[in-house]
Amino acid sequence: MNISPIWLKTFCTVCDSGSFTRAADRLGLTQAAVSQHIKHIEHVVGPVFLRQGRKIELMPAGRALLHYAAEVDAAAHRLARRASPDQSHAxxxxxxxxxxxxxxxxxxxxxxxxxxxxxxxxxxxxxxxxxxxxxxxxxxxxxxxxxxxxxxxxxAEKIGIEPLELILPAGVKITEYQDLVEIGFIDHPDGPSMATRLLGQVFREFSGVKSIPCHGFSNQITLILEPVARGLGFTILPAFARKAFRDQSKITVYDHDPKVFDTLYVxxxxxxxxxxxxxxxxxxxxxxxxxxxx
Known part of the structure; x- marks a missing residue:
């Protein structure tokens, strides 16, 4: 099988971006050049993309080619590490x-x-x-x-632990699970899994994060505690994130038992x-x- 590395890079970029147009922008090529590269590939292995309007989907030959590209990349990594000098700080x-x-x-x-x-x-x-x-x-x-x-x-190598915390607006106290339900949850990308791990350990009444009203969402780690600081809800975050918040006086950490930790792996x-x-x-x-x- 004779596939140019340039064609293979174009194919992988189309897969990654999901679009011939976006792939052309990333590669600095015209869309016609991208299409030509894919035609060269399809002449060798057969159709690789199923086109439905602007949407593209990998066909079996395309999935096989993507796997082949990953194997080529892995081999290149191995060669680079074996052939290059030991550079621990470069x-x-x-x-x-x-x-x-x-x-x-x-x-x-x-x-x-x-x-x-x-x-x-x-x-x-x-x-x-x-x-x-x-x-x-x-x-x-x-x-x-x-x-x-x-x-x-x-x-995977264990590198430490990170404590999870239930974080409330400053001055807010809770005595039972229903208090949390009334306060409402500030969600984030890892929010449901973190809430499940912590609340499931601390409150017997907890039946799933969907049972708590969601009062907001942010995918920016530095902004998740902003609505909490404004009294709009509570959230669950690792202590590392809470300590980085700019105004600790506007939030408080609920002292719960048992303590809950996430294990960190690299x-x-x-x-x-x-x-x-x-x-x-x-x-x-x-x-x-x-x-x-x-």
Missing amino acids: GAVKIATPGSSGLGIYAALLDLQGRHRDIAIHHRFAPTDDIIDAVLDNKVELGVVTQRPDDPRLR ISRAEWPLSALAGTIVNEIRTVISAKQA
Whole structure:
């Protein structure tokens, strides 16, 4: 099978963007050039996309080609790591973290980059499921997640724990579960899973987050506590995120028992060894998580 790496890159970009037009923009090509690359591929393997208006869907040959592209990328990673000199403080690394612990992790990695200017950190915040997908799809080399994935393609290493907190508007007191229902929930991307883990441990009456009125939603980690501070509801967040909020006087943490913790794992693809730089990054993450727990 003779498929040009340029065609393969175009195919993967179309898959990732979901559009010939967006793929052309990302690649700096014309849409006609993108279509031509795909035609070359289809001449080799057969139809790869089912086109329905503006929507495209992978056909069986397309799914097989996407799997082949991942194998090529994995082989390239292995070759680069075996052929390149050991550079533990130079190069680029892509990493995704939860918004909570990621606030401290990203700041620490920027400090590391400041000390070693040959390092380039490419970081993004995302929910756990999206981080796992990003590592599997080779969009990031490292991910920090709050659950150990069971996919054999991933390695996972425990790096610490992060306490979950029930956060209320300042001055608000609760004596029973019904008080929470009346206050209402401020949701966020990890809100339902965090609320289920904490409220299920603390309140016997809890029957699911859908039983609590939702009074708002934010996907920006630095803004989730804004409606709580304004008295509009409560939320569940890791202590790392709560401590980063700008005005602690406007929120309060409910003192509950038992305490609830999430375990943090750093994940990467299991098929190839970590680069020396990725090993440095993992050690830096472990250090910052340990410092926050002290």
